[in-house]
Amino acid sequence: MAAQSAPTDPENPVSTTESNSNQSRTSSTGWFDRIKAAFSSKPVKSPTIADTPAPAAQMPPAQRPGMVNLRRMRVDDVAIPKVEIVAVPTDIKKDDLVQVFRESGMTRLPVYKGTLDTPVGLVHLKDFALGHGFNGKGGERFNLKKMLRPLLYAPPSMPIGVLLQKMQSDRMHMALVIDEYGGVDGLVTLEDLVEQVIGEIEDEHDIDEDVFWTQSAPGVYIAQAKAPLDEFEAAIGMRLTDEEDEEEIDTLGGLVFLLSGRVPARGEVIEHPSGAAFEITDADPRRIKRIRVRLPSAVPAKTEA
Structure with missing residues (x-):
């Protein structure tokens, strides 16, 4: 989006x-x-x-x-x-x-x-x-x-x-x-x-269709939900899935869906057990489109009251 x-x-x-619409339709x-x-x-x-x-x-x-x-x-x-x-x-x-x-x-x-x-x-x-x-x-x-x-x-x-x-x-x-x-x-x-x-x-x-993610800051990535999970893990240098789930999850969006158990809303932040955070920057009621990924080093430390 x-x-x-x-x-x-x-x-x-x-x-x-x-x-643009006129050029693509066939009727008058x-x-x-x-x-x-x-x-x-x-x-x-x-x-x-x-x-x-x-x-x-x-x-x-x-x-x-x-x-x-x-x-x-x-x-x-x-x-x-x-x-x-x-x-x-x-x-x-x-x-x-x-x-x-x-x-x-x-x-x-x-x-x-x-x-x-x-x-x-x-x-x-x-x-x-x-x-x-x-x-x-x-x-x-x-x-x-x-x-x-x-x-x-x-x-x-x-x-x-x-x-x-x-x-x-x-x-x-x-x-x-x-x-x-x-x-x-x-x-x-x-x-x-x-x-x-x-x-x-x-x-x-x-993001270009052929570019699945871009790095916007140290430890922060803007990624398409369809980004291949194994390639993204290789790029960031950390594992986001365990052996039981890696065969069932192919994309980054699939991982976020598994963590939340539903399609999260735009603006929602899903936390990963590793400390990473997935912020949904673009989504509709049916699917996740784009995610901002903050690795543990880029996630602000929580302060206790």
Whole structure:
């Protein structure tokens, strides 16, 4: 899955996605006509091998992307958890904002007053760059409030098809998920929703398909759940399975599933008996997609009260 928001045409937020979809379909039916059809009383056609990429066609039916997900899945099924949201306060300095844009790779950042539970809007990299340059030097006097754009809000129980239509009509790419008490519960992007229909959209923030893991810091790895476990163990120089389990587990995701006994949620941390920690950075209700692995040397020591 991608970062919060990838660069797109700011004048037409859905043009890039819509163009790609038009190139891949064989019928003349419009993209949003197909979305409307998903909510009609007519039965929804299940994806077929001809309709989906080869990897998706090989998935069990319950895991395949498709139009039926627009009604079946809810916003909280695809939103990233609150702890993973990259946001900035209203009183952030210009140089600090440049640093957040640079380190996160995001083009849109939620802005809050005091805490994230009090969002006031979002800041777009394009608006900042036009006034101050990409490096934050030169241009007019820095005033974050003048650059704020409105945010879209959605309840966690909203069907993703409804939110997708709302994003299209309001020309927005990002929405904050608000719980019953008015607090922020997560964040969802246009890309997150579209991926549930057409499959995974890889961008520059995703690990290459042929690269199963990358080292982001000493003792810290970002890995795909399908990474071969024996190869990963060889790379980190430690065993993560015993002799009884090694014949049953082939992938890193399989190991995490065995440890938790279920499909863990995004943002959840699963501890390994060795002291290593597996943080789920990308997952849906059916499968684990990406994991941040912290080896024992990189896991902060717990302090007793």
